[in-house]
Amino acid sequence: MREMKTLDGVSREQFEREVLAGYEPVLMRGLVAHWPLVAQGRAGLEACLQYLSGFDQGLPVDALLAKPEPTRAFGYKPGLDGFNFLHDKRPYAALFEQLWRYSHFPDPPALAAQSALVSAALPGLELANPCPLLPPEVAPRLWVGNRATTPAHFDDSHNIACVVAGQRRFTLLPPQCAPLLYLGPPDHAPTPAPTSVVPDLHRADAERFPLVAQALEQALVAELAPGDAIYIPPLWFHQVEALAPHLNALMNYWWRPPAAPDRPDDLHLAAMRLAMLAFRHLPDGEREGWQALFAHYVFGARGPALAHIPEGQRHLFGELDAAADAAIRQDIAGRLKP
Structure with a gap:
């Protein structure tokens, strides 16, 4: 594994000139440490959930629930004939109450409310906690849950992910690692993004997945605390582990530069x-x-x-x-x- 580039006090000019141009992940320590949401995240589960509830409009959001297996990964079933989690839509009030109840269990099921558009589900939260590196039209999304792993996958957009509660470990690999990651079919994946069938790269079965060790030689790994952010370029694979036992929360921003006037960039x-x-x-x-x-x-x-x-x-x-x-x-x- 290689050391990830780390920057402190990144300005928008430096981000556009240095980070975007580099086409490599960059850890940006303390980028959003000033956010009120980060302060509440550091204060603990109840304070953070109460703060988020103040913006809640009762809109149902995507929720995943999985058994408390060792990897706690939202991925494929062993035979790849389906996925190992339940997916439904619930309002934040129900999800927050469930997270609070699960915080009293020694090993609760893995629960995550994923990729909710903040301006729709929690309007005003994005205005109180603006990203200093992006224009306001780049809309944030919120991810809230307990301890769980999202297996290695890629997105075709730029991504800034800001940890606001708990702790997250990111394992990032360049697109050239695709043949080493045992990717599932692009039209049959746990999420819209093509995903590895390996639940956790760091705990991969060496007999079933011998090439993972070669991939990890090229990996960049970083652990983020509340206030830290990471830039992930398009097409870089990333496995994301939410490490805190009871509450992990993240706001992320996906965007693509416009391809040309009046032309969608979606092909x-x-x-x-x-x-x-x-x-x-x-x-x-x-x-x-x-x-x-x-x-x-x-x-x-x-x-x-x-x-x-x-x-x-x-x-x-x-x-x-x-x-x-x-x-x-x-x-x-x-x-x-x-």
Whole structure:
């Protein structure tokens, strides 16, 4: 495992110039230590839940409940024929009461209210606790629960995660580790994000998952206390362990820079799944040929590699306006019709 870059007192200018440009995770100690929510988180379970309840509008939020198994991971069943947790929607009042009751058990079930949009479920909380590195239009989400693990997965957005109560351990691995992480099918995962079938990388069965040890050699690991934040670049795998026994809470921010005026930037995972569908039946030699063409057309053809084409004649190689983008999307959608 490698040491993660750590910064103190990060300014917005430094974040944009240094952190975003580096395409590596960065631990930012004390970034949100001034938040009122962090003060309540440090005060303990009852103080934190009472503070959050003051913003509650009674909106049901996603909740996961799992048996208190050793890994306490929200993941696959052993045979991968389903998931090892119950999923429903409950108001925060019921979830907070359940967390309080579970705090009296020595080993309660794993409970988590995940990814609730703060402006809808707890309006005003985001205004009282603003992120100093992002504009206000980047909407935060809240994660609240007791001790549990989210297995290694990736998102296609930038992510700043701010710990506000308890303690969290992040294990981060570059996208190149994908072949080492025993990923499940992208269309059958515990969450919308493609996920490893290994419940906990640090406790992986070496006989079943021998490649995990190679992945961990490239891993970055950091433990965050209330007030600390971490930046996770798009596509970096991350396993997240909520370590405190009774209460862990986190606010995170996902965003993507706009691709172009009037153009949605939402094709990445869809394009990957379509490519899996399009090339799966081809023989190995032809698949390798397409891999080489993808390396050029999708990822390589830029800068000097396009010098032989006048800028005004580069078409899909060049800049597209909204009309051209829409026309290409329409053509692709038409080809997908049976």
